[in-house]
Amino acid sequence: MTIYVQKLLYLKDFTNIDKTQEMNKNYPIYKTTFIDDMRSLVEEAAQNFSDSTAISYKEKYSDKEVKKVSFTQWRDDVRNLGTALISRGLREENIAIVGENSYGWCCSFFAVMAIGSVTVPVDKELPSEDIDGIVSTTGCKAVIYGKSAEAKIKEVLDKGGFKPVEILISVDQDGSLEGVDMSGRSHTSLAALQEEGGKLYAGGDNSYYDYKIDVNKLASIVFTSGTTGKGKGVMLSQANIGLDMTLGMYNFDITRKTLHVLPPHHTFGSTVNYVGHLSQGCEVYISSGLKHVSDEIREQQPTHLILVPAFLEVMNRKIWTTARKTGKEGMLKVMMKVSDALRKVGIDVRRKLFASVLSAFGGKLELVICGGAKLDEDIIKTFDSLGITILNGYGITECAPLISANRNKYQKPGSVGTPILACRVKIDNPDENGEGEICVKGPNVMLGYYNNPEATAEVFDKDGFFHTGDYGKLDEEGWIYITGRKKNLIILSNGKNVYPEEIEADLQKVEGVSEVVVYAGESRVQKDKITIVAEIFPDADLLADKGVKDLQSYFEDQVKILNAKMPPYKAVKRVKLRDVEFQKNTSRKITRFSIDKTID
DSSP states (O other): OOOOHHHHGGGTTTOOOOHHHHHOTTSOOOOOOOOOOHHHHHHHHHHHHTTSEEEEEOSSTTOSOOEEEEHHHHHHHHHHHHHHHHHTTOTTOEEEEESSOOHHHHHHHHHHHHTTOEEEEEOTTSOHHHHHHHHHHTTOSEEEEOGGGHHHHHHHHHTTOOTTOOEEEESSTTOOOTTSOOTTOEEEEHHHHHHHHHHHHHTTOOTTTSSOOOTTSEEEEEEOOOSSSOOOEEEEEHHHHHHHHHHHHTTOOOOSEEEEOSOTTSHIIIIIIIIIHHHTTOEEEEOSOGGGHHHHHHHHOOSEEEEOHHHHHHHHHHHHHHHHHTTOHHHHHHHHHHHHHHHHTTOOOHHHHTHHHHGGGTSOOOEEEEOSSOOOHHHHHHHHHHTOEEEEEEEOGGGSSEEEEOBTTBOOTTOOOEEOTTOEEEEESOOTTSOEEEEEESTTSOSEETTOHHHHHHHBOTTOOEEEEEEEEEOTTOOEEEEEEGGGOEEOTTSOEEOHHHHHHHHTTSTTEEEEEEEEEEOSSSTTOEEEEEEEEEOHHHHHHTTOOOHHHHHHHHHHHHHTTSOGGGOOOEEEEOSSOOOBOTTSOBOGGGSOOBOO
16 A cells, blocks of 8 residues: 655645545555656556556457557557657647547557647547637647548548648558648658657657656647537646546556547546556557447456446346346346345355356456446446446546546445545535535646636636536535536526436336436426426337337326425426437437427
8 A cells, every 4th residue: 555655745735535534444545656747657657567468459340360569569659659749840739639549549649748749639520610620729730530530631621621730640551631632731640650750769869758748737638528518628737637547546446457448539538548547557458439349348358347327327228138038037136136145144156146147248347437427326236236346436527537436345325436535525505405516626627728718717716626517415424426417407486406317317217218318398488487307218129028008108107106206396297208319429428408408
């Protein structure tokens, strides 16, 4: 249990060893690696883990061969790329990275920051005009792009966009912008740059190392995906990113191999999956895409995963759907109860008892770290009964992103855990239930919003606390409980507050609810009238198997049962069914702003 006190001294204004750790002195803070900056991370990982596999992936999912890159090779590839970027005049410049998750994306992310430049990760799913808007607004001098973004890159160039860009770099060797008016810009590939940088380094060019990185300077501009509208550019330093992972990883006893399925342009995908894991010597297998995830989990047999709730909801649904179709649903429930009872007397046979269920997840999965949205406690209990620990946590892009987490053997139901070391949390303007806006102060909190001082001033109070926009409360031991998002809050005419997430969590437990969003319905006729609406995307196949023919009546009856258990002001007044899934962003969060909330 080593804490690098000498390196944490300058954090003394933030540090609070929370009450939970004082009360549980026998529960360890796990050994971790202190991350000074991204270049040091890469170098130290190569020294500490050398020939162990850092990154593994397939060029195409259909390939039989899995490419494995050692920590030493990864270090060399990052260094060579960084050296070439410097030789091209890209030191201390803004550089966009847009495209699918790949080894090249990972190398680019670290190389750009290792040379003192600023990464601007861009969502490849954005329309071409939005990609151009981000790249141009942030003044990117270079764009590194993947195959999946090539068509949009061409579209932007054909329309005369990317005004500040001087060089375009393809992650793929066969990437081509043939026939496109480059307007004097150069074009090359990542492989060509790495070869170029390797030769320069071998010839004595030490520019990659002969540079002092200022960890407090801007290092990354991450545009929030936003589920309620346009995102803002969150400015993070290398200190924000590195310390968030250093202090956060004390909480976790992570296993040897994970599978990277989250979009890399979000901090959960880049910071947690890459920075946090590679610094600890964990192998990161890069998924070939969402449609392959289930097969990849079985094939690659990860020992832990980093996921958002949407993935776990699907996994949970598959478990019960399979059990139902094979006629084993009842038996599975009985076995889980028996297993839970045995564990209370110190007998744990979950891995053997549920081996057939666990085989669907590769057979070696032990742990899932989940964040990004509220997760149903029943799902956590189900996986725990089967032998997979789920650690629910809380993070936000503006906090790089981790704020709190449950721990391997220390959790509280319904909570998103305790704050990571050096992170202070308070509740602003709490009501009679202790609920208010969650505010955070610590070395992981952003520098501000890019070119938006007004928005930055709005979210920081006079004491330097960042206002997250999330509502919640703290218990007497400092554990955080999230109620909902401030932007989603429904305020009734009598002044009562309704958190739609609470009602959604209850509705999600109704059999046949695949997805649900609760909102204030807007009447075209009576403009001031607020009606609480539950819009549901049903699991029609499951209900058909159950003999349910009238879906509308079925769900209205279920809502009446739920309403009877709630205060009258929280009652859902209208049920609306939909034929297709809700629109989602690349983090698999439902984009609430895209929902038509009119009810007349």
